[in-house]
Each structure stands twice: as structure tokens, then as C-alpha cells.
């Protein structure tokens with residue numbers, strides 16, 4: 116099954132919130148970007164993910180964005196076991212100068228991080244990061260920052276990254292804070308994007324920060340904005 120308006124509706128329903136009637140038409144129109152067309156035409160589903168994911172996974176959308184916009188300096192915020200990072204590096208390592216993997220992996224450094232990890236008290240982070248550690252050895256562009264999103268952002272100069280992919284804590288507060296921390300780090304002609312637009316907190320935060328005309332959706336609930344278009348709308 117390919118990803119489309121019906122799939123997004125289903126995701127929104129499953130995540131337990133309603134799309135305001137006034138937003139149905141604009142949200143449908145989010146799927147209009149050329150990356151979307153290309154994505155649908157060149158569907159790739161990783162064998163590993165086919166077991167659990169019924170539609171195109173977000174990893175493919177991230178790879179397509181990097182490829183389409185020719186991004187060289189990229190950060191992923193919230194990495195977990197590194198499934199997306201490893202797939203991106205496997206496909207794009209030659210073209211990427213740096214792929215930053217930002218995740219506290221259990222190190223509680225501020226209030227929001229503490230809240231997140233209080234929901235995940237029993238995870239073995241050493242085991243979880245084995246793939247990420249291998250990726251660092253294997254790919255020259257792989258970089259790790261074991262920090263919370265906000266703390267990691269302090270290590271980057273303004274407008275120094277081509278793309279930031281946000282996939283950390285999906286609560287409203289954290290999503291707002293992630294966007295605020297990373298938007299200045301994205302180059303003016305760069306991309307800010309994230310996963311799980313269909314989740315209530317992310318949906319609200321993204322819609323509050325970005326004019327709906329500047330938003331695009333890719334398969335598996337990946338939202339993205341070309342930063343230059345935001346300033347053009349202000």
C-alpha cells in the first residue's frame with residue numbers, strides 16, 4: 116500500500132486526535148511537493164522494515180529529502196537504535212560531509228529529557244547503541260553527540276546545517292523546543308523536517324510555528340519546510 120491521504124487520516128485517527136475540519140484541505144495540499152511525486156514513483160521499502168510497517172517508512176522520506184536537496188551537513192535529533200541513521204549512511208555516505216546523530220541515550224540532562232526517560236526506565240542503552248557505534252567506525256561522515264537536543268544545538272553555529280531531521284520526544288513542549296533550537300542552525304536555503312506530524316503534540320507545534328503554505332508532507336508522516344520560504348511568508 117502506498118502512502119497517501121487515506122493513510123495519513125488513519126494515522127491521525129489511531130493517534131487519537133481529530134484534524135480540524137478547516138485544516139483538511141490545506142493538509143491534503145501538503146502532499147504537493149515534487150519530492151513527494153518522486154517518492155511515490157520510486158518506492159523502496161527496506162526488507163527489515165517490511166515486517167512491521169505497512170506503508171513507506173519515514174527513513175525513505177529522509178533519504179529522499181537529502182538526495183533531492185543535495186544536503187551535505189545533516190543532523191538527526193533523536194536516533195534511538197539508529198535505524199534511520201544507518202540506512203541514510205548506507206545510501207548517502209559518499210555524498211554527506213557530516214551526519215550528526217544527536218540523542219542523550221538515557222543521560223538525563225534537563226527537565227524534558229527527564230520526563231522522556233521516566234517513561235522508558237528499563238532500556239539497555241549500551242545494547243541499543245551498538246548499531247550507531249558500528250556506523251561511526253564504518254562511515255567517515257557519521258558523528259555522534261550524546262546530548263539532549265537543546266544542549267547539542269549549542270554546539271552548532273547559526274546556519275551551519277543543510278538539513279535537520281527532528282524525531283525526538285514528540286510531546287508538544289519538546290517539539291516546540293526542538294524547532295526553536297534547530298531552526299536557527301539550518302541554512303537559509305536548507306530544510307527543517309521531522310517525523311510523526313500525525314501525533315498531536317508535533318502537529319500542534321509544527322502548525323503553530325510554520326505557515327501552512329510552507330509545509331510539505333512526505334510518506335510516513337514526515338513534515339518538512341524549506342526555511343527560505345518561511346521568511347518569504349513573514
Ligand SMILES: C[S@@+](CC[C@H](N)C(=O)[O-])C[C@H]1O[C@@H](n2cnc3c(N)ncnc32)[C@H](O)[C@@H]1O
Nearest residue numbers: 193194195198199218228231263264282283284
Ligand atoms: C522515536 S525515537 C527516534 C527514532 C529514530 N529517529 C529513527 O528514525 O530510527 C526517539 C528518540 O528521541 C530521543 N530523545 C528523547 N528526548 C530527547 C531530547 N530531549 N533530545 C534529543 N533526543 C531525545 C530518545 O532517546 C529516543 O532515542
